[in-house]
Amino acid sequence: MSARFEEIDWRPTAMGDISLRRRRDPASGDDVYEVKLGDEFLMSSLFTAGEIDLSRLGLAKLPNTEPEELDVAVGGLGLGYTARAALDDPRVRSLIVIDALGEVIDWHQRRLVPLGASLASDPRCRLVQGDFFAMVADSRGLDPQTPDRRFHAILLDIDHSPRHVLHPRHAALYQPAGMRALASRLHPDGVFALWSNDPPDEEFNSVLAEVFAESEAHVVDFDNPLQEGTAANTVYVARKAADAN
Numbered sequence: 001m002s003a004r005f006e007e008i009d010w011r012p013t014a015m016g017d018i019s020l021r022r023r024r025d026p027a028s029g030d031d032v033y034e035v036k037l038g039d040e041f042l043m044s045s046l047f048t049a050g051e052i053d054l055s056r057l058g059l060a061k062l063p064n065t066e067p068e069e070l071d072v073a074v075g076g077l078g079l080g081y082t083a084r085a086a087l088d089d090p091r092v093r094s095l096i097v098i099d100a101l102g103e104v105i106d107w108h109q110r111r112l113v114p115l116g117a118s119l120a121s122d123p124r125c126r127l128v129q130g131d132f133f134a135m136v137a138d139s140r141g142l143d144p145q146t147p148d149r150r151f152h153a154i155l156l157d158i159d160h161s162p163r164h165v166l167h168p169r170h171a172a173l174y175q176p177a178g179m180r181a182l183a184s185r186l187h188p189d190g191v192f193a194l195w196s197n198d199p200p201d202e203e204f205n206s207v208l209a210e211v212f213a214e215s216e217a218h219v220v221d222f223d224n225p226l227q228e229g230t231a232a233n234t235v236y237v238a239r240k241a242a243d244a245n
Contacts, residue, residue, distance in 0.1 A: 007019055015166070015167075018036070050235065051078065051079075054193055058155050069093055072151060074095065075157065080113065087122055141185055150185055156192070195235055200217035212239055213240060
């Protein structure tokens with residue numbers, strides 16, 4: 001049995017001090033992994049439904065293909081649940097996961113988090129340190145090894161929501177010009193999906209409708225034992241037109 005609480009790693013970063021903690025849940029006896037940036041909780045292994053459904057709902061919108069035909073990019077590694085759910089889809093041929101913090105990537109490579117070994121050892125998966133938002137706007141695109149590469153799906157889980165961003169410069173992505181730049185990184189018929197901690201946002205829905213052929217917002221409900229009730233995330237899913245460049 002693990003200790004009741006352990007700070008596994010702590011490091012200063014350009015975005016603030018980041019720490020990886022593990023605590024034992026008194027109700028279930030399970031280990032809960034948590035990441036804090038400064039005084040703010042970024043993620044917890046206690047709540048993963050939204051991250052998993054980001055992959056599930058996003059990839060479900062793609063046309064059916066043969067196994068190992070899809071190329072997917074994920075913005076935001078976190079504790080790895082979105083990436084792992086993508087790799088569990090047999091249609092996925094390759095997965096690139098972009099995170100601004102090399103410390104988070106290092107946790108996975110050193111197997112300090114539960115899904116670290118699974119992701120780091122999967123030959124389809126590549127973990128890349130980079131600024132997802134800058135890479136979308138850059139002419140080289142999301143894959144440093146293959147400039148102008150396109151993907152069948154781009155799944156994003158970095159900011160709290162389009163309105164509540166971790167850095168002010170992220171906000172431009174959620175405007176029409178930013179969404180058009182992101183859509184240019186998708187194949188025709190490709191899918192963009194976004195996790196949000198806020199309820200569906202009509203203003204952002206309108207932005208998606210302006211750029212993509214179709215879009216929808218899914219509310220993902222899940223148990224929240226800390227509040228003795230349920231909580232909800234939103235997953236936006238938007239599909240690029242089949243005849244779009």
